[in-house]
Amino acid sequence: MVLPAVGAAGQARLCAARAAVVGLGGLGSPVALYLAAAGVGHLTLVDGDAVDASNLHRQVIHTEQAARARTNKAASAAASCRALNSTVEVTTIESYLDAASAAALADAHDVVVDCSDNAATRYLLSDACAAGLDHERTPLVSAAAVGTDGQLSVYSASADSPCYRCVHPRAPARAACQSCSDAGVLGPLVGAMGALQALEAVKLCAGIGRSLAGRLVLLDGLDLSIMTVKLRKRSEDCAACGSSPSITRASIQAYDYEGFAGPAHDRGGAPVDAACAL
Amino acid sequence: MVLPAVGAAGQARLCAARAAVVGLGGLGSPVALYLAAAGVGHLTLVDGDAVDASNLHRQVIHTEQAARARTNKAASAAASCRALNSTVEVTTIESYLDAASAAALADAHDVVVDCSDNAATRYLLSDACAAGLDHERTPLVSAAAVGTDGQLSVYSASADSPCYRCVHPRAPARAACQSCSDAGVLGPLVGAMGALQALEAVKLCAGIGRSLAGRLVLLDGLDLSIMTVKLRKRSEDCAACGSSPSITRASIQAYDYEGFAGPAHDRGGAPVDAACAL
Amino acid sequence: MVSLSLRFGGGLEALTGGAKVVDDAECGGGGGGGPLTARALLAWVRDNVITERPELFLAGDTVRPGVLVLINDCDWELEGGLDAELADGDVVSFISTLHGG
Amino acid sequence: MVSLSLRFGGGLEALTGGAKVVDDAECGGGGGGGPLTARALLAWVRDNVITERPELFLAGDTVRPGVLVLINDCDWELEGGLDAELADGDVVSFISTLHGG
Ligand SMILES: [Zn+2]
Ligand SMILES: [Zn+2]
Numbered sequence: 001m002v003l004p005a006v007g008a009a010g011q012a013r014l015c016a017a018r019a020a021v022v023g024l025g026g027l028g029s030p031v032a033l034y035l036a037a038a039g040v041g042h043l044t045l046v047d048g049d050a051v052d053a054s055n056l057h058r059q060v061i062h063t064e065q066a067a068r069a070r071t072n073k074a075a076s077a078a079a080s081c082r083a084l085n086s087t088v089e090v091t092t093i094e095s096y097l098d099a100a101s102a103a104a105l106a107d108a109h110d111v112v113v114d115c116s117d118n119a120a121t122r123y124l125l126s127d128a129c130a131a132g133l134d135h136e137r138t139p140l141v142s143a144a145a146v147g148t149d150g151q152l153s154v155y156s157a158s159a160d161s162p163c164y165r166c167v168h169p170r171a172p173a174r175a176a177c178q179s180c181s182d183a184g185v186l187g188p189l190v191g192a193m194g195a196l197q198a199l200e201a202v203k204l205c206a207g208i209g210r211s212l213a214g215r216l217v218l219l220d221g222l223d224l225s226i227m228t229v230k231l232r233k234r235s236e237d238c239a240a241c242g243s244s245p246s247i248t249r250a251s252i253q254a255y256d257y258e259g260f261a262g263p264a265h266d267r268g269g270a271p272v273d274a275a276c277a278l
Numbered sequence: 279m280v281l282p283a284v285g286a287a288g289q290a291r292l293c294a295a296r297a298a299v300v301g302l303g304g305l306g307s308p309v310a311l312y313l314a315a316a317g318v319g320h321l322t323l324v325d326g327d328a329v330d331a332s333n334l335h336r337q338v339i340h341t342e343q344a345a346r347a348r349t350n351k352a353a354s355a356a357a358s359c360r361a362l363n364s365t366v367e368v369t370t371i372e373s374y375l376d377a378a379s380a381a382a383l384a385d386a387h388d389v390v391v392d393c394s395d396n397a398a399t400r401y402l403l404s405d406a407c408a409a410g411l412d413h414e415r416t417p418l419v420s421a422a423a424v425g426t427d428g429q430l431s432v433y434s435a436s437a438d439s440p441c442y443r444c445v446h447p448r449a450p451a452r453a454a455c456q457s458c459s460d461a462g463v464l465g466p467l468v469g470a471m472g473a474l475q476a477l478e479a480v481k482l483c484a485g486i487g488r489s490l491a492g493r494l495v496l497l498d499g500l501d502l503s504i505m506t507v508k509l510r511k512r513s514e515d516c517a518a519c520g521s522s523p524s525i526t527r528a529s530i531q532a533y534d535y536e537g538f539a540g541p542a543h544d545r546g547g548a549p550v551d552a553a554c555a556l
Numbered sequence: 557m558v559s560l561s562l563r564f565g566g567g568l569e570a571l572t573g574g575a576k577v578v579d580d581a582e583c584g585g586g587g588g589g590g591p592l593t594a595r596a597l598l599a600w601v602r603d604n605v606i607t608e609r610p611e612l613f614l615a616g617d618t619v620r621p622g623v624l625v626l627i628n629d630c631d632w633e634l635e636g637g638l639d640a641e642l643a644d645g646d647v648v649s650f651i652s653t654l655h656g657g
Numbered sequence: 658m659v660s661l662s663l664r665f666g667g668g669l670e671a672l673t674g675g676a677k678v679v680d681d682a683e684c685g686g687g688g689g690g691g692p693l694t695a696r697a698l699l700a701w702v703r704d705n706v707i708t709e710r711p712e713l714f715l716a717g718d719t720v721r722p723g724v725l726v727l728i729n730d731c732d733w734e735l736e737g738g739l740d741a742e743l744a745d746g747d748v749v750s751f752i753s754t755l756h757g758g
């Protein structure tokens with residue numbers, strides 16, 4: 001039986017859909033598991049990092065065995081997805097996202113899921129999904145979690161819904177950026193945010209329901225209080241998706257995202273989030 | 279580094295805690311994964327059913343391999359938990375919950391997580407956690423999901439918070455019970471509810487934050503609208519946890535839960551929820 | 557007449573022809589100019605909103621077991637249950653309890 | 658004076674001594690009897706609620722990049738941004754945007 005809310009047509013769209021997951025850590029773990037389980041036709045998993053035992057408290061798609069072998073996270077996640085549903089076609093990109101692959105991801109997928117852990121990658125991915133007047137925009141399902149707080153939205157999913165840059169035209173100062181390495185993050189909290197991302201991605205792929213585009217969910221895990229707020233509309237002045245954009249899929253190749261928003265990932269040394277104990 | 283919101287003392291309580299998960303299906307899959315990942319000291323997993331390929335769209339702790347082997351769900355989930363975190367002690371009860379095991383679970387665990395799929399088991403488990411004036415009550419983290427809707431609460435967790443029977447003194451008519459076999463259920467939606475259950479269970483085990491006791495979260499996945507409502511207080515008249523209860527941990531052995539609330543599980547034949555396509 | 561916003565969830569929208577939200581419902585039934593009680597509202601909803609199988613909404617003079625009634629995000633038991641009084645602008649939700657997992 | 662309920666989230670509560678909620682805040686700063694604008698409220702919050710590192714709250718005359726301001730669950734840009742006018746009972750939330758995952 002097909003779920004009434006999805007319907008046969010929705011199920012067919014889901015099976016034909018292509019979704020990309022950027023980051024196979026705390027958010028990407030449930031996203032990849034639930035998209036594979038739901039039978040999204042093609043999954044592209046992107047991560048340049050290796051599985052680390054100190055992350056397993058929240059990165060539940062991986063195993064201690066993969067951590068011992070220092071398996072790439074996208075490869076480890078792909079193996080778990082295939083064990084769950086062998087009918088899903090899974091491709092991995094076993095490196096960190098760069099501008100060329102971001103543009104290609106946005107072109108080649110029906111939905112992109114941002115499970116990254118830094119501002120630079122968030123801007124790059126949003127620009128790739130939103131940018132360029134001559135391109136269709138690609139819906140971007142974006143979540144983040146730090147400590148006991150989570151945030152979730154869908155960008156660039158309708159003509160008047162904002163992109164990430166519409167809402168955040170200026171990048172935060174580095175000192176203001178809490179990351180997992182500063183504050184840790186509660187595993188089940190990230191898990192809930194990731195499962196909700198997967199829900200939004202499945203709805204977009206199947207063409208059902210009302211997406212979160214233009215809204216933002218704020219979850220305070222310590223109180224378990226949840227707030228849904230209305231975001232501004234797509235901005236005419238947005239550098240990426242406004243009426244005269246300065247950022248296009250071609251120009252993002254030359255854009256200095258790390259200069260704009262801080263480092264995209266750790267380069268050698270201890271893993272960025274090795275410090276998260278819970 | 280220990281997450282500031284948890285603290286060293288909370289982390290120690292978590293590592294010493296005992297949690298039971300009843301039902302290793304759509305809800306139990308993320309609950310078991312995230313409790314094992316978080317390092318809850320002891321996990322008891324209870325399910326009498328075998329892994330079935332038709333459930334894998336939402337039961338992401340299992341694998342096609344376990345479905346082919348018709349592995350018991352508690353056993354399959356235990357293997358996944360151990361692969362993720364070998365320091366967690368995992369016990370399985372590979373049969374459906376009965377009154378004796380319900381009472382023993384409530385006695386021997388700091389928190390019980392209700393991931394079952396029927397009203398009879400929900401009343402039995404709640405009574406075991408709530409019943410008996412001479413027992414400490416056991417917090418019960420309870421969620422349910424059908425179609426694109428999810429519900430979540432915590433029962434019996436504080437002196438004045440209600441048990442399941444306080445809120446639902448009369449069992450629903452069978453015709454009114456939607457189950458997965460009637461309506462299917464969206465995998466990522468169940469996943470989000472299960473992750474939130476794990477979050478509440480971790481908070482209770484670690485003794486941090488404000489639990490959902492006395493409140494109920496209602497999630498409409500199709501609209502992604504989330505509502506938190508205030509429930510009634512513990513009732514003086516409650517048959518399980520009122521001032522002169524007729525239900526005790528001893529008396530539940532003789533109580534006809536299936537007569538009161540319908541069948542607790544399928545007996546042979548096709549799996550109850552084999553019909554859920556998504 | 558009292559102007560309420562009504563919500564149906566947990567599958568109960570199957571009884572309203574799929575409507576999850578009925579805004580600006582002008583609910584009568586108070587009778588004699590008295591305030592509108594939840595008791596009177598239930599009858600009004602059955603007669604004016606429920607389109608099929610009313611026995612899955614009401615049983616006797618109250619909601620059937622398994623339906624939660626919420627007045628402005630509070631369990632109606634905290635507001636007096638059937639005797640709760642409703643005022644313009646109140647949001648009343650009817651939610652069927654789920655058991656699946 | 659305008660009576661507001663203030664919320665701080667996404668880690669911004671670290672700047673208020675841990676307070677996530679400040680109810681019944683009597684916010685001044687309207688000046689000359691005019692309505693209280695968001696612009697004036699920001700200064701009032703900095704002076705009366707923020708206990709440390711105000712530079713992580715304000716940058717110039719507005720919130721620092723990465724802080725969302727919500728008035729009654731709506732992005733303040735929909736209400737006029739710095740010029741939004743606030744009234745008794747409004748809920749104003751300050752939420753720091755997260756990047757972790
Ligand atoms: Zn934009
Ligand atoms: Zn009770």
